[in-house]
Amino acid sequence: MEGIEVVFWQRGLRVAGLDEAGRGAWAGPIVVGAVILPPGRYPFRDSKLLTPKARSRLAAEVKRVAWAWALGVAEVEEVDRLGVLKATLLAAERALSCLPLEPEALVTDYLPLPTSLPLLAPPKADQNSPSVAAASILAKVHRDALMERLDRLYPGYGFARHKGYGTEEHQRALLALGPSPIHRRRFTPVAQAPLRFSEGEGEGEGVG
Numbered sequence: 001m002e003g004i005e006v007v008f009w010q011r012g013l014r015v016a017g018l019d020e021a022g023r024g025a026w027a028g029p030i031v032v033g034a035v036i037l038p039p040g041r042y043p044f045r046d047s048k049l050l051t052p053k054a055r056s057r058l059a060a061e062v063k064r065v066a067w068a069w070a071l072g073v074a075e076v077e078e079v080d081r082l083g084v085l086k087a088t089l090l091a092a093e094r095a096l097s098c099l100p101l102e103p104e105a106l107v108t109d110y111l112p113l114p115t116s117l118p119l120l121a122p123p124k125a126d127q128n129s130p131s132v133a134a135a136s137i138l139a140k141v142h143r144d145a146l147m148e149r150l151d152r153l154y155p156g157y158g159f160a161r162h163k164g165y166g167t168e169e170h171q172r173a174l175l176a177l178g179p180s181p182i183h184r185r186r187f188t189p190v191a192q193a194p195l196r197f198s199e200g201e202g203e204g205e206g207v208g
Contacts (some may be wrong), residue, residue, distance in 0.1 A: 003129035004120055008105040009039040013118070014067070016103035017131025018095065018111065020088050021047070021139035026174075026190055027157070027164035027183045028150060029073050029089050031143040033135035034095035036068040036103055042130035047140035049127075059141040062134040070098035070132075071142050089113065106111050107132050135188040 005015040020032045044062065047055055063069060072094030074087035082090065092113055096103070105118040107126040109132050125132040144163055151160035157173040157180060164170070164182075166189060174189060178196030185191060 003107075003133075004122065004125065005105070005107045005129055005131050006039075007050065007120075008107075008118060013104040013108060014101065015105045015131055016068075016096065016099065017129055017133070017135045018092050018106065018108045018113070019047075019126050019127075019132050019136035019139055020091065020109075020111070021136065021143040021162065023084055023088055025164035025184075026166050026170060026187050027076070027159065027180065028143065028147050029075050030079060030084070030091050031139045031146070032072045032074075032088065032095045033137070033139035033142070034070050034072070034092070034099055034103075034198045035062060035066050035131055035134040035138065036099065036101055037066055037131050039073055039136060040085040042134070044130045044133040046118075046126040046133055046139060047136040050137070052144070055141050055144075059137050062138055066134065068101035069138060070095045070100075070169075071138060072096070072098065076182050076184055078185050083186070109136070150182055154182060 008015045014036055016034050017035045018032055018034045020030055022028055022030045044058060072091040073162055074091040079087040106113060106115060107129050108121045110121055126136045133151055147163040148160045156177055158169045162170050163199045173194040177201060178194050179190050180197050183190045
């Protein structure tokens, strides 16, 4: 794919693509990937259109070919305190600050980053930008692995399967078990669920 960032590449600018995973989930953190690719054509696609096996394979390829890549995370407490958009912006800021190479332009998937750098933020950029698609792959693979680990800490919710998103299985588990410590209390289905989970469960067990 030759994408929309070509307008920056033609000017000789280093471009960082950014995309998030978990923004609409009921549980778990928001993860933002940031990737700086050399100018070129790439097979990267929106992570949502890929199988888990293909995502893992392409994540390794992204890390191999990228000039730089990084991940930023906004924890559940931050999502509840700040709201989804501000928490996503915080995770993006963290991802950018962790890049070992400074970008000179940015491309995001409709995320209005506050920045002095040239910015493209059209909708569906993950389908029209290899840099954004690469970032979406890294974010999705990292977050999925994290949710699988959280599934072992908080069994019964099905986190390993639905990754914290609002499926029927997740809804049934919320009604039966109540919200866990990694549920986003601002989200209506979580706020309306009965408080049955013992807050002492899982204490002292980190996921980092």
